[in-house]
Amino acid sequence: MGLVLFPGDDDTSSPDVSWSYTGFGVFRRWLAQAEGFALDEMHGFGGQRPWNSVPTTLAPLLNHPDDGPDLTPAQCAAILPRLQEIAGQSQEGSMEPLLRRHIDDVRQLVVVLRLCIEKDVDLVFG
Numbered sequence: 001m002g003l004v005l006f007p008g009d010d011d012t013s014s015p016d017v018s019w020s021y022t023g024f025g026v027f028r029r030w031l032a033q034a035e036g037f038a039l040d041e042m043h044g045f046g047g048q049r050p051w052n053s054v055p056t057t058l059a060p061l062l063n064h065p066d067d068g069p070d071l072t073p074a075q076c077a078a079i080l081p082r083l084q085e086i087a088g089q090s091q092e093g094s095m096e097p098l099l100r101r102h103i104d105d106v107r108q109l110v111v112v113l114r115l116c117i118e119k120d121v122d123l124v125f126g
Contacts, residue, residue, distance in 0.1 A: 003066055007115045008122040014115060017108040021066055028062050030102050034086060035062075057082045070122035076113045083110050 003024050006016035019027060032039035035056040041047035042054070044063060051063050060075040071079075087106040116123045 004126050005109065005112060006124050006126065007112060007119060008070060008124045009115070009119050015108070015111050017105060017112055019105070024066060027102060027105055031058055031086070031106075032056075032062055035082075064125070066125065068125060070124050071116075072122055073117050073120050076116045076123050080110065080113045080117065083113065 002020045004018040007014045029039045039045050041049045
């Protein structure tokens with residue numbers, strides 16, 4: 001079993017991105033690290049640090065229950081630019097397989113978020 005993020009457009013041919021629940025946790029920890037903090041120190045992830053103390057536009061994605069409510073098109077639009085920056089980082093030379101996987105996941109998520117924004121539909125966590 002796992003987690004799939006997809007546009008709430010009722011079109012089964014729309015792109016999606018998926019992880020195991022463990023894999024999604026690893027992905028979010030990596031994104032948090034890229035933003036300069038450890039996810040484990042945050043409220044809701046075992047720590048006490050409040051989310052409003054972290055200057056990241058990725059908070060709606062990072063501080064989201066695996067099976068929680070959908071992200072709105074406005075939330076998708078807010079997190080998209082930072083994910084595009086991460087996806088566009090130079091990948092010269094060889095990369096570790098896990099890093100390559102994370103970058104590929106970000107790129108897939110960017111495609112899904114763009115579609116959510118274009119169609120004005122929620123990003124569904126299913």
